[in-house]
Amino acid sequence: MKLKSKILGLAAEKPIVILNKEDAEELDVHPSDRVELFFGRRKGTAIANVAERFVKEGEMGLYSEIAEHMKVKNGDSIEVIPSEPPSSLIHIREKLSGKTLDDSSIRKIVEDTVDRKLSEIELTAFVIALYNHGMTTSEVAALSKAMAFTGKTLDLGKKRIFDKHSIGGVPGDKTSMILVPIIGAAGLTIPKTSSRAITSPAGTADRFECLAPVNLGFEEIKKIVNKINCCLVWGGAVDLAPADDLFIKIEYPLSIDPLLLPSVMSKKKAVGANYLVIDIPTGDGTKVKTTKEAEGLAERFIDLGKKLGIQTVGASTYGGQPIGFGIGPALEAREALMTLKNGKGPLDTVDKVTHIAGILLDYKMGSGGKDEALRLLRSGKAYRKLKEIIEMQGGNPRIRPDDLPIGSERVEVKSNVGGIVSWIDNHSIVEISRAAGTPKDKGAGILLKKKTGDIVKKGETLFEIYAHKNYKLERALKIANSCRAVGVGKKHDMLLEKIPRKMTHPKYFILER
């Protein structure tokens, strides 16, 4: 059937066309069915929406993506025929009914995902099928590879590529920002790509952006890593494992994350890593509540690593309270910069960084990695490497901690009792910080004045909230006053919480990986 194109100027990140109901019936096309389009020598596949009035009979509305792909203009005559459903749909249905998929079926699903051939309903079905039925290690490996190889891959031509990943869940975690310069200073290759925050106050990319640009292209990254053997860039700018973003769009509203392992490992595979440490923050208020759970997860990463040719070590780290004192992109960047500049910093932060860096250095040295990491930090070598990274990525290497713009709106939250800090609740810290404007407002966030175990006097400041705008500060303060982000009590206090009735828990889901 020939239909006259009507360009809608609407973007949906999906190739959508809108058919008139009469034409759709004539073609025997239902909403969400796919159609094949032909225009001159160009052809394309689109998902059909059906409207009664919005497009006239004989017309077809085109969203931007498909219009650009087909290079059609308003009024062009396009041949439309119903298409067979993509073959990967059969495999999605198989998985939905509990079957184990082979490598080629998984590859097909990921290809059709990246090519936008699957509708939102079909993608949701796939993600939920994985959530319900789980995956064998072979399936996870196939999925990781397919996700890696349907995107760009970095070939640095080096024998040993090191990498580090945190599955996230603990606020204030500036480990990567301090670790990469240490590893780089040791002469190891670490092309670190990081994510931006989705549900947290800051991702490594958000933090490091306070010091230097992170939206680098593939060729730039290659050049930089070839010269100084490390970088700290945003993975989203380089189209690594693009299927992941499409899966995340499904997982986020449902608060499920069946793709944690392939999501992480596909990106490591894409940058060519073969020596990896996975940080698993563990404790109440993080993703992983117990060391037992952390061990299980680490083992799955290790098994998967074996199948992908990535030697992997897991590290379960204490995540029961924020890391260091600053939470929010600039506050964390400042803390990391100070730590590297001074060769010392918050004890928990330095301990965590050097332990994890030590695991990577042990791949090279066999043992003594942690001490070596501490030496590289204290000697200023890591700081010099940081300045190289900043300069190569286009930032100012002479930037000082005080140069980082912190929100001008500020309020102190004080303790109304004296005692000892028994706990700091990550969830509340995240909620307050996001209300204050993070991650968008880089200078917003929280500066802790006390941490677990510290002695507090009545009226003493527990933490400060920073914001760029007063209404956001007010909003954050309101939350801070309504929840107990920091628990202060006597050393022998045993009651954690009194539960007088059935509690309704607000949605709290950490998607960060």
Added chain:
Amino acid sequence: MKLKSKILGLAAEKPIVILNKEDAEELDVHPSDRVELFFGRRKGTAIANVAERFVKEGEMGLYSEIAEHMKVKNGDSIEVIPSEPPSSLIHIREKLSGKTLDDSSIRKIVEDTVDRKLSEIELTAFVIALYNHGMTTSEVAALSKAMAFTGKTLDLGKKRIFDKHSIGGVPGDKTSMILVPIIGAAGLTIPKTSSRAITSPAGTADRFECLAPVNLGFEEIKKIVNKINCCLVWGGAVDLAPADDLFIKIEYPLSIDPLLLPSVMSKKKAVGANYLVIDIPTGDGTKVKTTKEAEGLAERFIDLGKKLGIQTVGASTYGGQPIGFGIGPALEAREALMTLKNGKGPLDTVDKVTHIAGILLDYKMGSGGKDEALRLLRSGKAYRKLKEIIEMQGGNPRIRPDDLPIGSERVEVKSNVGGIVSWIDNHSIVEISRAAGTPKDKGAGILLKKKTGDIVKKGETLFEIYAHKNYKLERALKIANSCRAVGVGKKHDMLLEKIPRKMTHPKYFILER
């Protein structure tokens, strides 16, 4: 945040707004999150899409539905705040993790479905959760009631309301069209609502529309049934159990149908039926392959009926080949009209109709229902009732079988061997018929010349294909020539099919209920 409205003139059957990426980040709103809108005294909930360029910062694009609901014009300033996810989402997640839901949770999900508060991803999650974990009878009952009571309900003020339903799957099934006049002629109340075809050549509404209008409103139906105690109308026009259509949109592309029972029974509940017969066509090429399966399904309908106050009997009927000879709206309507007019018709059709009508009549008479049904058919009483229905619904009661417009394009498909018809393949018949233009082209379809067990000479016609347009006839004929819709062989032929390699089966999914 105040945003300037930009009316898009786009309909999506969902309340969608499009925010600029910057504004979305400022509001901490992710794609698919919901936002609350305030304009003057009006408020509304919408699902947020996020675009980088399509709407400018400070602007918000509105789809028609939400624009109309809020009564906003281009350029109006609308207050936007992020909203809490609908509470039903918690229950969807519970079901997704395998929990059994209570009545109020199910009711909330259905309400939010009908109010368009759930996104496509969330609805898909719900449908798949039902598919994966199944439902208890209590859950199915709660779902059926919720689906009925979130739509319109018919109150006829009668003590006994009869109804009949076929779960579908066999082409050419004109049972309801013949049965309703018989039951009506017996003096029983049967307010029959039917569906249009989704994946089949014709639904009862499509068939009866060849004789009289079927798009009647609630008050008209009430008036007609009060006067002549029966009707034959399209359920879609009266907003019965509107959640069902929204669930069907998810089920269809995935070829799954976990909502069969609540879909059927919610509509029976909505018309106030309390005596019901469920026809379960059984056999190769239908939905239900064996009598064992049919028994299981019937039992589930009976149990559910008990919980809903609907006395239910199941009838497993032979569905291994089409019912009667005509397939397609007009060809089937003509066959039904002739059967009623002449008081006799194809043997299988009459046997099926009178058996099923008999079950309903037995509710009243105790026994002898089938004979009574046959008597009402043969005596012409059923035909007189049909004419009343046609007249009351606005058709011409003097319409004759030959008045029905059959497609002018016609081709005969002949047998290239002599023998006996061993089988007729429903799937192929459906495929050919839809290629010929059904259900949209009312006069298109197939007229069988032979049925299973008939003797065929070489070169004799097996069936005729009718179409309105030549290219559709060609298309249908091409399919007819490439598949074996009718199998002709020797009486003792035992081989059904030779399977030389792994077969790839095309999508074949019957959604009709």
